[in-house]
Amino acid sequence: MSAADLYRTMRTIRRFEEQIVTLVNANEIAGVTHEYIGQEAVATGVCAALRDDDVITSTHRGHGHVIAKGADVPRMMAELLGRTTGLNRARGGSMHIADVSLGIYGANGIVAAGAPIAAGAAWAGLQAGSDRVAVCFFGDGAVNQGVLHETMNMAGIWRLPVLFVCENNGYAVSFAQEQATAGSLVERAAAYGMAAVRVDGMDVEAVRDAAGALVAAARAGGGPAFLECETYRFVGHHTAEATMGLGYRSDEEIARWRERDPLLVEAARLDAAAVAEIDASVEELLERALAFARESPRPEVSSARDYVYASGLVPREGVAV
Ligand SMILES: Cc1ncc(C[n+]2csc(CCOP(=O)(O)OP(=O)(O)O)c2C)c(N)n1
Numbered sequence: 001m002s003a004a005d006l007y008r009t010m011r012t013i014r015r016f017e018e019q020i021v022t023l024v025n026a027n028e029i030a031g032v033t034h035e036y037i038g039q040e041a042v043a044t045g046v047c048a049a050l051r052d053d054d055v056i057t058s059t060h061r062g063h064g065h066v067i068a069k070g071a072d073v074p075r076m077m078a079e080l081l082g083r084t085t086g087l088n089r090a091r092g093g094s095m096h097i098a099d100v101s102l103g104i105y106g107a108n109g110i111v112a113a114g115a116p117i118a119a120g121a122a123w124a125g126l127q128a129g130s131d132r133v134a135v136c137f138f139g140d141g142a143v144n145q146g147v148l149h150e151t152m153n154m155a156g157i158w159r160l161p162v163l164f165v166c167e168n169n170g171y172a173v174s175f176a177q178e179q180a181t182a183g184s185l186v187e188r189a190a191a192y193g194m195a196a197v198r199v200d201g202m203d204v205e206a207v208r209d210a211a212g213a214l215v216a217a218a219r220a221g222g223g224p225a226f227l228e229c230e231t232y233r234f235v236g237h238h239t240a241e242a243t244m245g246l247g248y249r250s251d252e253e254i255a256r257w258r259e260r261d262p263l264l265v266e267a268a269r270l271d272a273a274a275v276a277e278i279d280a281s282v283e284e285l286l287e288r289a290l291a292f293a294r295e296s297p298r299p300e301v302s303s304a305r306d307y308v309y310a311s312g313l314v315p316r317e318g319v320a321v
């Protein structure tokens, strides 16, 4: 993927998220969402190293992963606005958005829960004779969850083609990573017998190159790998944090990280005219996405039970659903 394409994907994620903040604050989107602003280089760099048939699992902060893996942006917008034209017909929303046809096995509201899903997808690929790879994105808050360690262990034993991508943004909600986690993340992962690398998560090309080498090795039968991306979220844990005054990060710390904004890092490698052209086309895409979403119908209340059961299954007689 060219520098221009990497920048375009990151710009799309950034502007999508900025629009989502506006829509949440205007109550056009119900509840709050977890914005990916600041971390764009991780999803973009990792997904640039993937094929269309590779699989990803995502997190509560999932919009960036879903865009980077190629989801249709207007249908994403419709999903977040709760419209029937949404990627999941308004059943998924922000935290369960998915597009299985693109290998996007879902955002996930449960911290670390994407790990066993990714391992299962990797195992299924091996059984089918495919050389596809599964990537599991998770935050620093996931690294002390038992299920992640059980999954890394099993992936190590079975040599599953899984890339574990830890987005270390320094915090789980307001809890600092160094207060929560003993030792080194990459040394922990290496103990499961896998290659484990730390990379600058604010430089999309560094992420793409590191992920590319690990994905290629996994695809060739080398088993799982671990990539720690050092990154930062520029905004709150979720949209409403702006009004909560939690004060766990200093303005100076945020300003320091903003100097290494991944969009600025990549834009510096392009000429200004190319950047302006991409920025304009991203605005056009997002305007189109929002218009499409707003014009789309909301689901009928009478359809609330649709899609709950797999095709052919019906609720048991007498069971309230
Ligand atoms: C198993 C589980 N425990 C707690 C929560 C509540 N929770 C939601 S997000 C979050 C913090 C996650 O931090 P991290 O993994 O670092 O991701 P980040 O928010 O920094 O992207 C917590 C504790 C949850 N969703 N699932």
Ligand SMILES: [Mg+2]
Pocket: 139, 140, 141, 167, 168, 169, 170, 171, 172, 173
């Ligand atoms: Mg975190």
